[in-house]
Amino acid sequence: MSSAVSPAPRTVLVTGASSGIGWETARLLAARGDSVVVHAPGRAAGEDAVARLVAAGADAGRLDLAVADFSRLDEVRAMAARIADRHPVLDVLVNNAAVAAPERRTVTDDGNELAFQVNFLAAYLLTHELAGPLGARPGARVVNVSSSMHRTASIAWNDPQRAKRYSRLAAYAQSQLALTVFARAEAAWTSVSVHPGVCDTALLPMYAHEGETAAEGAERVVRLCDPATELVPGAYYDRTALSPAAPVAMEDRTVRRLCRLADQLVAKAA
Secondary structure (H helix, E strand, O other): OOOOOOOOOOEEEEOOOOOHHHHHHHHHHHHOOOEEEEEEOOHHHHHHHHHHHHHOOOOHHHEEEEEOOOOOHHHHHHHHHHHHHHOOOOOEEEEOOOOOOOOOOOEOOOOOEHHHHHHHHHHHHHHHHOHHHHOOOOOOEEEEEOOHHHHHOOOOOOOOOOOOOOOHHHHHHHHHHHHHHHOOOOOOOEEEEEEOOOEOOOOHHHOOOOOEOHHHHHHHHHHHHOOOOOOOOOOEEEOOEEEOOOHHHHOHHHHHHHHHHHHHHHHHOO
C-alpha cells in the first residue's frame, strides 16, 4: 500500500502575524510542518501570538518571533538582518502586514504617509533586504497580500505622501496598488499578489460591515504559498482565481517608476 508523501518542511516569514489573516496564515503553515517566522509590531503582541499558535497545535520549536514596527524603516532593516542571520534560506515571504489609513493624514518619523509606508514601503524594503535568503535556493515565493481596492486607486506621483489632498480611502487604495505593482518587479523568486477576500479583521471598516472569517482569507494565501500550486509570476489573484489586475498595474513603466520612487524613499530613511 502506498502512502502519501508529506511536503518537505520549509521556512516561511509571515508579516503582520499577530492577528487576523496573518495569524491564521501562520497557524495553517505551522500545521503543515513548516518553520514559521512570526512577525509582530511589538514583543508583547508577538509573544501572545506565538503562545496562541502553540495552543492551537503548532510546534514551538518551529516558530521564531521577529519584531519590528513597520512605521520605522530602521526597525525593518534591523529585523531583516536578524532573520537573514538565523534563516539563511527563506522559502516564502508573505507580505501581509497592513494598517487602515487613519482619518487624518499621519506621517511617520521617516517622512512617509503611514499607510503607504506600513503597507508598501516596509514590504518593499524587507523583500529587498532578504534577497539573500530568498535567492538561496530555487523556488522561493513572495506573496503580497493586496486588495481589490487597488482597482480604485492611482499613485499620486507628484504627491505620494498625499500632503495636498488626503483621503483615507485614497491613501489606503494607493498603498494596495503599489503592493500589487511591486509583485511584477523582476526578481530571482516568483512574486504574486492576492486579494484574500473581504474578511472580518481590523481592516474590515475599509470595506464593509461584515465579511468572511480571517481563516478563510488565510486559506487563499496559504494556497499560493504551497509549492504544489503553480503560480504565474507577477500575477494577481482574486481569492483563488487568476484575475487581471488594474490596467495601470500591468504597465512595465509603472513598475519601473514605482521602484525608483520606493528606492528614493527608503534611501532617505537609511
